[in-house]
Amino acid sequence: MPVPMLELAPQNVSVKEQILQGLAGIIDRSSFILGTNVKALEEELAAYSGAASAIGMSSGTDALLVALMALGVGPGDEVIIPTFTFFATAGVVARTGATPVFIDLDPVTFNATGALVEAAITPRTKAIMPVHLFGQLAEMPAIMAVAAKHGIPVIEDACQSLGAKGWGKSAGQFGELTGCSFYPTKNLGAFGDAGMTLVRDDAALAARVRRLRVHGMEPVYVHHEIGMNGRMDEFQALVLRAKLPLLEGWHAGRRRHAQWYLERLQGVPQEQMALPLEAVPDGRHIYNQFTIRVKGGRRDALQAHLKALGIGCAVYYPICLHEQPCFKDLGYRNGQLPESERAAQEVLSLPVYPEMTEAMREEVAQGLLSFFSNAG
Ligand SMILES: Cc1ncc(COP(=O)(O)O)c(C=O)c1O
Known part of the structure; x- marks a missing residue:
C-alpha cells in the first residue's frame, strides 16, 4: 500500500461545505481585502495563541519580515538565527539589509539554546529569532533570559509550531513578536499562502505592524514609512476559520x-x-x-x-x-x-x-x- 508523505484532500473534505458557503458570502459582500473573516480570524488566533494581538499576513515569510521591520532592523544590524531551518528565516533578515548570524543547534531537539544564542551576541545584535523547528519549542526561557540581559528583542519563528507548548506557555507568548505560517503543509494550512504576526503585549508595536502591512499608510494615502503589501486574503481567512476549531x-x-x-x-x-x-x-x-x-x-x-x-x-x-x-x-x-x-x-x-x-x-x-x- 503506498503511503504519501502528506495528503491534504481527506482533511479538506471535512470543511468543504462550510467553506463553499462562506465563499458565497464573500462573493455577495464582495469585500475582499481586510474583510470580516480576516478581522475575526485575528481575534480567534490571538485567543488561541495567548498573544495580545494577531495581524493577518500574506505568508509566514511576510509575517517574519514585518516583525523585523517593526523592530527597525536594517543595514548594519545583526540578527541571530539558526542555520538549520527553512530558508525564509534567513531570507527575511537579509531582505531588511541586516546580516544573519548563524548559530548551531541542540542535537536532541534540533533547536537553538540560550547558550548558543549568548555566544553569538555582539554590539550589533539587533534581534534574536529562534525557530521552533518541526513543532517543538526552542529553549525559550533561557533564550529570553539572555535577550533580557542584553536588552535585545526576540522574534519567535513559529511557522511550524502554532500550538506548541512548554514551560507553561504557548508559541507566541515568549518573544515580543512571532511569525506563523499557514502554508498548506502546516498543522493549520490555508488553501494558498497565508501567515500571521503575533504581538505578545505591546499595543504600539502591534499598531506599527498593522501600518507596515499596508505600505506604512495611516490614514489612507498618508505614508509614514515604507512598508509592504503583506495583507492576508479574505478567502484564506475563511478557510482558516473553518479549520481552527x-x-x-x-x-x-x-x-x-x-x-x-x-x-x-x-x-x-x-x-x-x-x-x-x-x-x-x-x-x-x-x-x-x-x-x-x-x-x-x-x-x-x-x-x-x-x-x-x-x-x-x-x-x-x-x-x-x-x-x-x-x-x-x-x-x-x-x-x-x-x-x-x-x-x-x-x-x-x-x-x-x-x-x-x-x-x-x-x-x-x-x-x-x-x-x-x-x-x-
Ligand atoms: C521555519 C519556517 N520559517 C518560515 C517559513 C515561511 O513561511 P511561508 O512559507 O508561509 O512563507 C516556513 C514555512 O514554510 C518555515 O517552516
Whole structure:
C-alpha cells in the first residue's frame, strides 16, 4: 500500500461545505481585502495563541519580515538565527539589509539554546529569532533570559509550531513578536499562502505592524514609512476559520501517530537510528514533522528504500543556510556549525498527518524495520 508523505484532500473534505458557503458570502459582500473573516480570524488566533494581538499576513515569510521591520532592523544590524531551518528565516533578515548570524543547534531537539544564542551576541545584535523547528519549542526561557540581559528583542519563528507548548506557555507568548505560517503543509494550512504576526503585549508595536502591512499608510494615502503589501486574503481567512476549531484534534492525531512510532520503532539500535525526543518540560510537540536521524551515512539509502516501497518521506533540510550559495559572501566555512551540518546529513521526516490510518503507519514502520534488520 503506498503511503504519501502528506495528503491534504481527506482533511479538506471535512470543511468543504462550510467553506463553499462562506465563499458565497464573500462573493455577495464582495469585500475582499481586510474583510470580516480576516478581522475575526485575528481575534480567534490571538485567543488561541495567548498573544495580545494577531495581524493577518500574506505568508509566514511576510509575517517574519514585518516583525523585523517593526523592530527597525536594517543595514548594519545583526540578527541571530539558526542555520538549520527553512530558508525564509534567513531570507527575511537579509531582505531588511541586516546580516544573519548563524548559530548551531541542540542535537536532541534540533533547536537553538540560550547558550548558543549568548555566544553569538555582539554590539550589533539587533534581534534574536529562534525557530521552533518541526513543532517543538526552542529553549525559550533561557533564550529570553539572555535577550533580557542584553536588552535585545526576540522574534519567535513559529511557522511550524502554532500550538506548541512548554514551560507553561504557548508559541507566541515568549518573544515580543512571532511569525506563523499557514502554508498548506502546516498543522493549520490555508488553501494558498497565508501567515500571521503575533504581538505578545505591546499595543504600539502591534499598531506599527498593522501600518507596515499596508505600505506604512495611516490614514489612507498618508505614508509614514515604507512598508509592504503583506495583507492576508479574505478567502484564506475563511478557510482558516473553518479549520481552527479542528486544530486541537489534528495536533492530537499527529501526537498519537508519533507516540505509536516511538513505541513501534524503539527496537532499532541507537547506533543506527535516533527517534525524536520531547525535550521541553510540560511541553507539547505538535509534530508538524516526525523527524528521525539515520546514522552511519545511510540516510539516503533508507530514503531510496522507502521510496521503492511507495512510502513517502522527505529531508528537511539537506543544506544548512550558512552553506547556501547566496550566503557565500558571509564567509562561513564547512565544519563551522558541526551539529547542524551533521543534522543535514542525517535527518529524515516520515508521514505523520492526522488522517493516516493505522495500516498506513504500520506500513511505514515495516519499511523502516525491513531496512534496519538488514543493517551490517
Ligand atoms: C521555519 C519556517 N520559517 C518560515 C517559513 C515561511 O513561511 P511561508 O512559507 O508561509 O512563507 C516556513 C514555512 O514554510 C518555515 O517552516
